[in-house]
Amino acid sequence: MLQDLEYGRLENEFRNILPAEEDIVVCFRGSSALLDRNDQDELHLPSYGEVLAWAEANHWESWNGNKVQYVFRMQDKNYFIWWGEAGESADPAYAYEDTRMLRQLVSKNICYAIMTAWHLFDWYRSNRFCGRCGAKTQHDAKERMMRCPQCNQMIFPKIAPSVIVGVTHGDYLLLSKYANRSYTRYGMIAGFTEIGETVEETVAREVMEEVGLKVKNIRYYKTQPWGVTGGLLLGYYCDLDGEDDTITLDREELAMAEWFPRNDLPAHDDGISLTREMIRVFEEGKEPQ
Template sequence: MLQDLEYGRLENEFRHTAPVATAKVVCAQGSRLLVRRKEDDTLVLPTYAEVMAWAKEKGWTHWYENEVQYVFRMQEEDYFIWMGEAGAPADTSFCYEPAMTLRQVKSKNICYAMMTAWHLFDWYRSNRFCGRCGAKTKHDEKERMMRCPECNNMIFPKIAPSVIVGVTHGDRLLLSKYANRSYTRYGMIAGFTEIGETVEKTVQREVMEEVGLKVKNIRYYKTQPWGVTGGLLLGYFCDLDGEGEDITLDREELAMAEFFPRNNLPAHDDGISLTREMMRMFEEGREPK
């Protein structure tokens, strides 16, 4: 999966460090990320040197080193985020791409780094002011936390738990497609955990809400950080409770849902997502029983 790095590791411990010229910097406009698309269709982030060169050329006096926040280190490279809204760079080889396109990055290491950096960028951007009293927040000196100097409100990175559910009926797996979304590939039932709810209850509720089916024998598979949505995905398999496959589709959420036989699944592992790995586990008969 995405987080199973090809080499190196993610060093996400908080620390104070100044950017060097080759450090990678996440810049964004709205929900779009500044990247360069290379000839082989891979995406790369700008370096700190490139970012500061654009700032000098455009006379962006608001670009200062103390507005670039260190986030983590991966593959011997430091990653930073620009805390404000970036403008268009002078270098036309760079452009803004929707954050959701990050999953198309060919290198798993780079994809993982970009998604994780985006997760933190979105959190920092959303918490520049205190949600309790409205004062401007400051970064804590010892840990990754925004602190309000007026009311002492402490704001930590937001991580939203959600489930990916592989509903099985013998040698058949329930697959679905989202309705009214740009992502049109096959997936599985998914949804966020609600307040006061166990993850197992989330599994039962989401399956009932989206396809009108009861499930049993809920068993855990794996987790995956998913920075584009600020989430932590929890993968579960479960069995259809009963013999009937009569699906009642929530058409606001799903365009279709259907049980497919183990030997004829219409989608395969992409090496990136938990959903696709779970499909492969079922296809190979290696899902938890």
């Protein structure tokens, strides 16, 4: 999957450090990231030296007077985010690409870094002011936390749990497509956990809401961080409860949903997403029982 790096791992411990010229800076404008995609479809991110030169030349604005914020270390490199909405680069090789559409195999490590950096960028820009008293917040010096200097509220990054559900009926798997979204590939039933419910209850509720089916034998498979939505995806398989497999589609959420046999699935593992890995696991007959 996306987070399965060739070497090293994403070291998410907070470090209160200043950038070196060669450190990586992820720059966002809206939900798009500034990157270089070469002829071999490889992705590259700019260094702090490059970003600082562009920012000074093109008068990029930043929040609270800071230029960059350390976010994590990955594969022997320190990563920072530009502390504000980034402007144009002076290098024509770099362009902004929508993080929500950034899914590719050649540079999985860069995709993973961008998605995780986006998760933190979105959290930072949403918490520049205290939600309790309205004062301007400050970054804590010891841990990844925004602190209000007036009421002392401590604000930590928000992680939203959500489920990916492989609904099975014997040798059939339920696949679906979202309605009214730019992502049009096959997927599985999904949704966020709501207040006061267990993840297993989320699985049963989402399946009932989206396709009108009851399920049983809910079993855990694996997780995947998904920074684009600020979420942690929890993969589950479950079985149809009963023999009536008639689908009642929620057309506001889904464009289609259909049962597909194990030996004729229309989607396969892409090496990136938990959803596609779970489809492959079912195809191979290796799903947890």
